[in-house]
Amino acid sequence: MTENGSLAGALRESGLTQAELADKVNARLICAGHEGTVSDRTVRNWLTGKTLWPHPRQREALEAVFGCTAVELGFSAPERRRPSNSLEAPVNRRNFLTATTGTTVAVSVPLVGAPPQVGTSDVIRLRRGLDALMEVDRSRGGHEGLERAALLGAQEALAKQKLGATQRIRRRLFSVAADYTATAAWSAIDARRLDRAHVLLGKALYLAGMAKDPIAEMRVWNSYAMLAHHRHEFTEAVDAAYAAQGTGIARRVPFFASLAHARTAVGHANLRDRQAALRSLGHAEDALTKAEAAGTAPSWIAFYGPAELLAMTAIVRDRIGDAAESEAASHNALATIPEEFRRNRALAMCRLALAQLHQRDVDQACSTASTVFTLMSGHPIPGRMRSLLGDYYRDLITLAPDASIAREWGDRYRTEWSRL
Template sequence: MPDTIPNAQLTAWREAKYSTRADMAEAINHTPTAIANGLVCDEERLRRWERGEVRWPHPPYRKALQELTGRTAEQLGFIPPAKQKERSRSRTGIMSPAPTEVEPDRVDAAELARTAEIVRLTQWVTASDTNEEAIARLARSTTSLAKSHTRVPAKRLLREVVQLHRRTQELLEGGRHRPRHTRELLRIDSDLLAHAAVIFGDVDLDAVAEEYAAAALMLAQEAGASESFAWYAQAKTARWQNRFIEAADLARQGFEASAPSPMKTQLAWYEANAAVLLGDKTRAREAVDRAERSAEATHDTPSDLSVWSFPTERQALFSLSVAMRTGDLDGALQAAEMADSAWAAGTPISPANWAQIRVGTGVAHLLRGDLEGTAEELTKLLTLDPGMRLTTVTRYLADLHRRLAGPRFQGSPLAVQLRQQIRDFNAAALTDDPDMESP
């Protein structure tokens, strides 16, 4: 075999521009000729070139090198076949075949076809009409909206959530994305749809909430992402439509599908609450046991608070509700004290959660025959911003209003006064908002 002569010119050029052969090989693969011809250059190919094992690359590689370097193959130290023959004659007087990378008339067509397939696959995987930063911005905005849930009036927040969902959907439907970009966009839109479903329920639009929650679950499953938010939104919607057995079953499915998290715990409590509303106290107690075991593994901190959080005071609300409906009025009031203690210690207040605790505590006092205690809780509630008077609050109050109309409180001026205060409170929380963007 003929002696090899190291290609010092190519090596010098590469070392001046790239720190490794692999870096230069990657650059060659991105030249127009390499892409058009399906070339695959790697570190080993460059090593052979530099060691002189290949004196004259095939035309596509020569053209790709020229596009990258701005120099001809000869200027890069390669030797054309004619000059190789001259050198061979001058040394031995015998013509010997010059080594080439692959003899042109013996190129393996099947190998080139396989190479082209790999290049097409790579191009398909990496092609995208969006980028990492655009998706990251959507994800950050989605998280910010979730964190704003406890602080911003529902109808105002709903506009923002629906608008961001529409932007995400347009990006999904209108572009060509890398598979992982598509999965991330599906996950983001699933979270937005689930959040919107929660708010639609809060403003008494349960039918729309149901549609959004179902779409959220479908997108989460398609993305292979966590389904817990979507299951929660579905269970919440069913509960407020008084479909208690369905709400309990949806919450249980979500619990089983969820990894350990605060939402997993909340789903167990949701099953317990729906079961006790149905009158199935045994199932409610079993769900409470699951919730307590789940809570041992996870917890929220104040910085984690969002629509998906399950802090102590929200757990207290579920505990209060279940205890009250099982006749444990002392346990219900203890649960309310647990929430009030957390707020007194500096835990951020969620107005809607706080309002629900006030109503639940008022009902517990009423069931004990303590009408003055009910009046005290209702007086605190009257200061709540109308924008925070969600349906989940006004429906609790409607239940209290019904109880106050019972025979036990007939002829009580205080009961009449409380019923009027409830009517006035709920009237200020009308959900018909001309500024709210329709879904």
């Protein structure tokens, strides 16, 4: 067995760990509509030469990550494949269940009579699958394929929960199932499938309660607040944001408290309660200044920080009539939102266009709004963003119905809408 020096060199140059490479490959697989089944053990097999020629899907994902061919990465195709006459042990067999989008999940068939082999490693592997899904969300946004993949993850976690060796492991698997279900709910919100999201959030809150997991509970209440916002149920949005503030993690950890206060500020702004909105915004800013670096925070909240708080500030300011302050906050947010958060950058750009439009700067607003289509080029626009662009267009034709640039933007809008 000869070590794969080419892959090892590429790994060193990229600065990735084996686990991080596995996550990136899984993210590529999920984007292509497949299940992310690569683990750090898979990567070790590649590096040690135990695996000379990965599965075609894995090869394609590796090539996409490193920008070179599998052969250049040190792999070599076998000269020929001989059919095996040996019977595979039942413990190593796999049943493959294929979702309607082509997503495939590998399910182990245990040896009859064997004791359950469910423990910490299963929890870690499932958590990595969640991280891969969140990476897809950052770039593309919510869609049905992401929702299905998340629900399959929840299904696997719950199946393993029944086999958990200890109560602690079973609770951790309930927690994982809650997070997968909340991810599916979030995907439904982003895709504007709001009734579906409501059902999924109810399941996620139940699972979070079974897990006694305050972080999962906080996540669900945060999503409930967003769901109510998109349903224009603004009083319920404030109530859900207060529930997020009341979770154990928000009471103990300023970073989580900051997000809950920011969500409350948006709810008050939608109710046109200026003082309450600014007060909650101030609490969010104060909490964030007290927060430690969120390096160990779960991947679902990786979007939050100073940049996202600025983006939420832009929403609050615009809703309470401070369009100039909203524009400034949007500019500052766009200067700091990481490039990989493509969807969030596009949403912030749309908010910037609205703030400019509400100041009657029609030409600049239309130019800014067109940038949204450029940012999302190559990816379908999620339903939540499509709705926001619709809000922009309605305000545009209300404020400048006869402007030629408004008509030109409307033509572009309709073209992009029909294409996407």
